[in-house]
Amino acid sequence: MLGSPGQFFGELPQDTSYKRPFGFLLISSLFFVGASLTQAHDKPWFMAAILLLNALGMTFITAGVGFMVMGMIRGRREPFPRIFAVCAYSSGVTMLASWIPLFVWITEPWKWTLISIGMVRSCGLSWKQTILVMGISIFIIVLFFWSVMPVILYLRGSVGYPS
Numbered sequence: 001m002l003g004s005p006g007q008f009f010g011e012l013p014q015d016t017s018y019k020r021p022f023g024f025l026l027i028s029s030l031f032f033v034g035a036s037l038t039q040a041h042d043k044p045w046f047m048a049a050i051l052l053l054n055a056l057g058m059t060f061i062t063a064g065v066g067f068m069v070m071g072m073i074r075g076r077r078e079p080f081p082r083i084f085a086v087c088a089y090s091s092g093v094t095m096l097a098s099w100i101p102l103f104v105w106i107t108e109p110w111k112w113t114l115i116s117i118g119m120v121r122s123c124g125l126s127w128k129q130t131i132l133v134m135g136i137s138i139f140i141i142v143l144f145f146w147s148v149m150p151v152i153l154y155l156r157g158s159v160g161y162p163s
Contacts, residue, residue, distance in 0.1 A: 006120075009121035016082045063080070074129065087118075090111050
């Protein structure tokens with residue numbers, strides 16, 4: 001995966017299931033949470049739960065949005081487990097470094113690049129289709145969180161978590 005992501009994604013089985021990608025994602029997420037907690041936090045268990053839900057949930061959201069956008073652009077759909085596998089392996093690998101402060105500026109573009117390579121090599125999209133799917137997906141995800149931000153800030157204040 002690290003040395004040759006194109007080859008890795010090209011060799012994904014056609015009948016990919018959720019088991020292996022989710023297992024890899026879960027192990028990477030637990031490492032990410034453990035490594036992230038080496039920094040000081042007021043409520044470490046609360047922060048661990050948030051980080052784990054974020055690590056797992058964002059992969060499902062990314063795969064779901066990508067699945068919908070790909071279906072709209074191509075007309076035919078790739079199986080969701082295949083798209084999830086591409087997102088899970090891409091996210092899992094980048095989580096190994098994303099716990100380091102400010103590395104998000106490196107790991108997020110790296111993750112989206114890996115997802116793009118996976119879409120081309122595993123799902124059969126052209127680079128033009130992949131760039132369109134990635135651009136629309138990122139736009140939808142940013143728009144979603146921009147819309148949800150007032151609720152998150154309200155809940156953050158009601159839980160008593162410091163600003």
